[in-house]
Amino acid sequence: MKKLFIALSVAIVALSSCKSLKEEWDPVFTFGANEPAAAKLYAESDLKDLGFPGTFTTIRDLKSMYKPGGVAIRSNVWIKGQVISSDVNGNVYRELYIQDETGGIDVKIGKSSLYSEFRLGQWVYVNCNNLTLGAYNGMPQLGLEADSTTTNEYETSYIDVQAIIDEHVFRGAYADPVAPVVADESMIKAAISAGYTGELWGKLVTIKGFKYGKEIFALIYPNPNMPHKSGNPENRVFLSDSGTWGIDTWALSKNTYIDILQNSNAWDSAQVGSGSTRYGTILSSPYDFRDKLSEKVLTSFGADASMPYKQIMIKYATANYVSHYFKVGKTDVQVRTSGYARFADQKLDSRLLDGSGTCDITGILSIYNDAAQFTLVDDPSISVKVY
């Protein structure tokens, strides 16, 4: 009996020391709390173990490394900055903006819900080695090298492999949210003149004294499932040139989109097509243009081909980007919003719409084709002060 007991004990000890066998009993014998320790927030002193050279490159200096087409960084360049963007409201998507005293930059972390992991004001350290510094219509971005799937206007692709993110982006200490830079028209003009390296781009900025320009811009794809690049004008409708096209909300949500089409004629004069290729208004159907459309395009509309474009748009309704034009002095600034933003259906203040009011807007300022553009981080009730 004694021998049996010893043999069993030895067997149990031997088996318990085997990792896989031990692990299989973990859930059996885990009762109650087994909470993990808080995640490590890096201090600058911790970074040496990760290859940090000891000094940070400023964001301005990083931007100055840019060359058209994008630059693959192949040196031990590190930047640091505080988080100024949040995707909590849905108007920022798969991007993390950080800024230091010298500038801000869009770090293209291709993940959603980044606000769940990066708090406003939190310090972030980025090892730029093997990342790519590029631009999107003039706006600085830090991402991975572009590939053949990246559309022409982008020089970088998203950093969307978690292992790459873990290798390059390190979360630091929490801090108070960054106070916005207050800019006026002259500062905006100076930044536009500076182009890519303009100090305001990518920073949290407040501009005061805006007047609403009573003009919007939106590019609609009647059937989003169809090809809708510039080579497919039959699937493009521009709401531009003048007026607001009945849009009085901060963004063009799916609901608003359907509502305008179904309950108004505000878009009835919108033209299908782009550039010099125009097919007429959305009240006509693709079938009306069968002499101009290829058979393949017409077939691809299938049963929809006999519908007016307007009906096709209702059928395939989706949220859209829209830009509202504001003016400070004589300078236009677009406020671009996503139809998926939580504030999409909020209406612009009536004082802005009727021209009686002015406003201060806080957001992330970016450059888009030599023009300034705002991305709202907060809900307009917070980021837009009307008076």
Place this chain on the structure above:
Amino acid sequence: MRRLLLAFAALAFSLTLSAQEPTGGVKGTIVNRNGRQPIEKARLVLLKGAEQVAETESAEDGTFQIQGLPDGMYTLSIVAPEFLDNTVQVTVNDGYVKNMFNLSMTGVNRVTELDDDSFAAFDMDDSGYNDNPTILFGSNDVFNNIAGYNFSAVRFRARGYSSESQDVYLAGVKLNDAVTGYSPFSLWSGLNEAMRSKESVSGAEVSDYGFGGYNGLTNIFGNASSVRKGLRGSVLTNNTLYRLRVMGSYATGPMDNGWSFAANVSARLGGNDWIDGVYYRSFAYYLAADKVFDKTHKLSFAFFATPGERGAQNAATQEVYDLMGDNMYNSNWGYQNGRVRNARVRKTHEPVTFLKYDFTPSDRFQASATVLYRFGKNGYTALDWYDAQDPRPDYYRNLPSYFLDPNPDMNRANYLKWAWANEVWSYSKYYPNLTHIDWDRLYNVNRTQADGRAKYIQEERHTDQQDFNVAATFKWRAAENITVTGGLNGRINRTEYYKVVADLLGGEYFLDIDNFADRDFASQPWKVQNDLNYFLANGSARKLGKGDKYGYDYLAQVRNIGGWVNGKFVFGNFSANVGGRLGYECFWRHGLMRKGLFPGYPSNDEMARQWAAAGITPSEESSSWASEKARFLTYAGKLGLSYVIGGKQRVYANVGYFNDAPKFNQVFLSPRTRNTMVDDVKPVRTFASDINWQYSGGGINVRATAYFTSILDQSKVMSAYDDLQNAFSNFAITNIDQRHMGIELGFKIPTYFVDNLFLQGVLALGSYEYTSNPLMTQTVDNSSEVVMKDVLVPYWKSTPYADGFVQKHYLPSTPQTAASLGLSYNINYWFIDFDVEYFGRSYLDMNPLYRTDYATAGPDNRITDEEIVYMTAQEMFKPAWLVNASVGKSWFIKRKYQLGFSLNAKNILNNTNVRTGGYEQTRLVDNTVSRERFYRFDPKYFYMSGFNYMLNIYFRF
């Protein structure tokens, strides 16, 4: 005077006779019910009342004889290792030795451990598919006896029938799940001793306990006196499901005072060698008592449950398995603070209790009535998250294939990202936080939230039943050649579906809103509420703490009542069964939570005012209160004919027609959100037939069967997460027809050249195919919009090829060819079995979306032959060969104790490439370069574990 003398002489003679030794007795042969081979050293105890009057053992040829018995009634108790105990009544008359001929015993070694544990818990996640293996019982049938045990590893389903077609009774009550129809073996898993005694019929045969359907009926007795007498203990270890099982049971058997008591307890603990994260922490208890009154009345009571938890295994794509180098990879678990934690754990405690009354006024008539009640909790945990990254490690965007694909149309061409992702998955041990659930990260994300709102939680989805059943049966031998059986049954089932917050994972609270509606209706906060009434009363969504209900809460209410009768008529060698069943079934949904997306209409003026003030728009579809009732008249008829040829051969045939109600879960479009039912719900019509030849004699046991079954007008609802819609999408499919036909062969024959060595085998060759193109309606949970309405699924039953060839589509997840050939050797309480198995023509579960014109046309709306062939094809799994062996031995110690073991080794060749199931993901790759076509997502598979063993050591006295 002479008469007087004669009378005295007669009296004296009779007194002389009575003073002689009694000459009566009993004799017979103890044989194995399966194969009829003799059983030696069976222990026979003869009782007169409670008094033991004789004891003996069977000889090598199974024979026994007890002599010197006075006339009277006796009870003969037979006990043999590896066989179920048997008790028979014997009447000795006129001093003769009564020949009992063959007394058969049912072997237990093969079926001992076959229960719900024989199957890994496949977690189908939110795929829309279900996994419900069937357990094939029937130790008195040579086919079922071999196939039931050997084929369980590949989740073989007899004749391709689904789990819900297999009727499982307990104490005379049909216990198939009222809502889903699934067989309920998990209710008593781990109570092997208590539930060992059972009787089964197969196919469309009629049982004494119920009318049954077309896929057999198993009645488990479950009462105290059916539990084997004595104290028994066993220790079992296996390397496939749990490491250790300890079990104990005690049963008094029938006592002099008419009482019988029985108890059974067990614990199943630990993990296994193959699937990480799968574990058991399960217990079981059973208490029962019987009381016999006047030999005519018997009351039986039992109470049992199997509380505990069990980690589940998830399916993965072949890409993941290949990268991990392990077809047993399980994405459900990860490390939390260095310890393994599974996100998908089934937690149950569902007690069952019954009271059964047996009435046996004569040997020509017997009746019973049972009241059975099932209640308790049945939960299944899962991760839930709000506005946060998908925590599943094998989410398709985390895999190398998301970044690089040789097909340029897929628009995936980033080698750098592919290389990184490939590195992570190929060297997973260096990246455990990326290749398994990163629990630490989930906690830390929750802690990052300044307001304490948890982004990730673990939810527990409940399916809590209150199931009340009554059933009564009778058996009446109306004449020597006529036996009538019949019964009545009724059921009231109230199943509550809801979920609770099981673990806040370091967060302080979770908000009770519809995560998916929140994206589209953020500006209408009332619309995103899971509990609109709470929102209206409090002005905000409920902040949830641990244990709080949220998300959805509704009742599935099911009622049914029915009766059946069957007559058996015997005319010499010919016998016939004819019977019928008639019933009524009704079910409905009752929502307990009013959801913002589907508020319905206000029920009074006050509510109407409140809604108007809050801007709430009433809806046609409602999430709360009672739905319409689905009502069905159900009926069935069966005819069975049998002819015995020469005492050893029997030819018999069964034919049946069934008109059954569909199940609740097959009819409601999106029961989590609303009361809406599928349009035009029809009863399921089934025609089943089989013809059989059986030979039993001289140690030979053979059964050959041919069958044909047609099942029409089925419906089902698949709810799967669709990240294109960013919501749960529901696919309701109606008018599904299928046909099952094939042959079954089972045999066990002596080899003749070695005593006690038998050749045994089975062959199941079937064709289970879809024979209709159904209609499909697609909806999403976060919108009342109907995405597709009654759209024909034109490629469901087949794939047409460009050259005119048409490939049929088959029922999935069971081999349509299954065969086993082996040897069985029994001697001196040793048994050794060895067999080789072959499984082929097993198919992947299909989703209806891929078989629509929408999917085959693609974005350009042009259907090409190439797209049809690609999109609608059904995958057939590679065939598999397996080798198994079993050995066992038991010993009697001091003629009183029995010690034994059995060791079963399966898949000895360690074949880890056997797919046992899987499913197609209900998703399309739509963002292609050409915008001309869609592509399928990779399917997900389950694999059978490699070499596995089960060692059971038991001790009984």
